[in-house]
Amino acid sequence: MRIGVIGGGAWGTALAQVAARGGEVLLWAREEEVVAAINDRHENSMFLPGVPLSPAIRATGALDDLADRDALLVVAPAQHVGAVLNLLPSKDTPLVLCAKGIEAGSRRLVGEVAQAAHPGAPIAVLSGPTFAHEVAVGLPTAVTLACADSALQVRLAERLASPTFRPYASSDVIGAEIGGAVKNVLAIACGVVEGAGLGQNARAALIARGFAEMTRFGLARGARAETLAGLSGLGDLVLTCSSTSSRNFSLGVGLGQGRSATDLLADRRTVAEGAFTAPVLAEAAAEAGVDMPITDAVCHLLQGAPASEVISSLLARPRRDEA
Ligand SMILES: NC(=O)C1=CN([C@@H]2O[C@H](COP(=O)(O)OP(=O)(O)OC[C@H]3O[C@@H](n4cnc5c(N)ncnc54)[C@H](OP(=O)(O)O)[C@@H]3O)[C@@H](O)[C@H]2O)C=CC1
Ligand SMILES: O=C(CO)COP(=O)(O)O
Numbered sequence: 371m372r373i374g375v376i377g378g379g380a381w382g383t384a385l386a387q388v389a390a391r392g393g394e395v396l397l398w399a400r401e402e403e404v405v406a407a408i409n410d411r412h413e414n415s416m417f418l419p420g421v422p423l424s425p426a427i428r429a430t431g432a433l434d435d436l437a438d439r440d441a442l443l444v445v446a447p448a449q450h451v452g453a454v455l456n457l458l459p460s461k462d463t464p465l466v467l468c469a470k471g472i473e474a475g476s477r478r479l480v481g482e483v484a485q486a487a488h489p490g491a492p493i494a495v496l497s498g499p500t501f502a503h504e505v506a507v508g509l510p511t512a513v514t515l516a517c518a519d520s521a522l523q524v525r526l527a528e529r530l531a532s533p534t535f536r537p538y539a540s541s542d543v544i545g546a547e548i549g550g551a552v553k554n555v556l557a558i559a560c561g562v563v564e565g566a567g568l569g570q571n572a573r574a575a576l577i578a579r580g581f582a583e584m585t586r587f588g589l590a591r592g593a594r595a596e597t598l599a600g601l602s603g604l605g606d607l608v609l610t611c612s613s614t615s616s617r618n619f620s621l622g623v624g625l626g627q628g629r630s631a632t633d634l635l636a637d638r639r640t641v642a643e644g645a646f647t648a649p650v651l652a653e654a655a656a657e658a659g660v661d662m663p664i665t666d667a668v669c670h671l672l673q674g675a676p677a678s679e680v681i682s683s684l685l686a687r688p689r690r691d692e693a
Contacts, residue, residue, distance in 0.1 A: 371529045372396075374436040376454055377445035377469075378404040378429065379641070380502035383414040383421075385443050385468060387506045390424035391532045397429045398436055405429040417640070421506045433457050441526060443468055443496070447641045448480050448551070455487035464492040464522060466515075470550030471643040472650045477657075479547045492522050495543050496530075497550040498601035499609035501616075505535065512536040514602035516546035538601060545597030548588040553607040554618045554644030555651055556580035558668050560611035561622020566677050568626075576664065577611050582692075583662045587651070590658045618644040622668075631672045648672055663687060 373389040375382050378399025389395045399405050407415050408429035412422060433454070436442060441464045446454045448471025455465075465488065467480045476483070481493055498513030505511050515530070515537035517523035527537040540546060559580065563573045581604055588598045597603060610616040614623065621642045624634040635645060648668045655662040667680045 371440045371525060372438060373529065374398065374439035374442045374463075375445060376433075376436070376442055376458075377447075378408070378414060378417065379445065379447070380414075380417045380506075381468060381500075382443070382445035383408075383418045383423065383427075384500075384502035384506040385445060385496075386427045387421075387424055388530055388532065388535050389443070390426040391535075392529050394426045394428065395424075396435060396439065397427055398433055399429055399431065402431055405431045418502060418506055421503065423506075434459055436460070436463075439463055441466060441529075444480075444484065445469060447471065448473060448483075448643055449646055451480050452483045452487055455484060458488070461488045462491050463488075464494065464526075466494045466496050466526060467547070468496045469643070470497060470547075470554055471647045472551050472654065474646055474650050477650045477654045479544065479551065481543055481547050492517070492519055493543060494523065494526055495546040495550075495602075496537070497546045497606065499605045501609070501613075503615070508534045510534045510536070512538060512601055512605075514538055514540050514546045514549075514597065514600055516540040516543045516597070516602075518543060540597055540600070540602075542594045542597040544591060545588060545593030546602040548591060548593050549584065549598055549600075549603030550606060551643075551647050552584040552587060552651065552665075553580075553603070553610050554642070555648045555665050555668050556584065556607060556644075557610035557616050557618035558622035558625070558642075558644045558648070558671075559664050561616075561619040561624075562626035562668075562671065562677055562681070563622075564619070565623035565626020566681065568681070573611065577607060580611070580664050581607060583664055586660050587655055587658070587662060590660050617642040621645060625671050626677050628677060630674060632674075644668070645672055
């Protein structure tokens with residue numbers, strides 16, 4: 371299976387490294403500097419510095435070069451997936467969606483964006499607790515690899531699996547997507563708790579109540595509870611809510627320290643998907659009649675409300691049943 375990767379950020383590069391354990395890989399990146407660094411020095415010094423890359427990874431700046439691939443890992447940020455897929459010449463190649471987010475404006479999950487751009491192309495979702503740097507250097511990692519077509523799921527899993535990269539099978543594509551998209555927003559909230567010095571009890575409470583929020587939203591959108599409780603949901607929530615290696619968590623730390631979202635996002639080259647997903651997630655939840663108070667609080671913070679005010683109003687909510 372000839373694998374192509376769309377996106378030369380940290381995660382696209384780490385996944386290329388995973389796929390390169392089983393054969394050659396072609397990675398498309400927008401930045402000429404990234405293409406040159408991978409081809410000439412086997413390094414992505416812009417997005418994944420310090421990790422020696424496999425010589426089996428070749429990079430290109432031309433999407434047309436992906437025409438001969440048997441499967442494409444789509445790792446552009448969620449807001450750019452539609453634009454990139456529309457430019458791809460081949461429209462029926464299986465797509466493995468690896469971005470975590472909801473498209474602003476349309477409120478579509480990445481799977482819906484991909485289906486609209488490539489109607490009929492087989493779709494899989496790869497998601498889970500996966501800091502790119504750890505995956506790229508070969509630390510043990512497990513993911514959900516969800517696909518409605520079980521034969522394709524098995525072929526993809528066989529191609530990507532290695533002793534340190536373990537894909538678990540699922541047919542719940544929407545569940546795998548929702549976990550990844552929602553946890554980024556909740557990670558911002560957990561970062562705020564850290565930045566504001568509210569303690570570890572508060573963070574654990576936020577993870578548990580955040581998971582309740584993710585589950586309510588996921589079930590309303592047709593996800594299965596066991597997927598949300600698995601690697602791509604709870605697993606990734608726990609990872610991203612616990613470490614400053616997470617860009618979303620770090621953004622929250624800054625907000626909790628009283629810095630503005632505009633300043634924090636201004637000079638970032640890397641993506642914090644939760645900042646884009648939060649407002650559309652809040653809209654989608656309101657439309658579905660799902661209560662998501664933590665997501666709403668993150669939206670207020672991103673709009674500039676002071677952290678102390680947002681935290682006070684979250685804590686002043688009427689008491690309710692835990693379920
Ligand atoms: N980093 C991680 O540990 C993980 C990330 N993810 C998810 O993977 C996705 C990609 O994140 P990541 O690789 O970390 O990104 P990075 O923050 O490392 O890099 C930014 C990426 O955005 C791309 N980009 C910026 N503008 C555009 C555009 N206009 N069109 C297309 N691409 C653009 C860049 O492409 P270029 O190189 O061409 O500039 C680059 O690939 C996100 O959805 C993220 O949530 C999932 C699991 C783990
Ligand atoms: O999705 C991730 C880990 O699974 C990466 O999280 P961040 O995008 O917050 O860095």
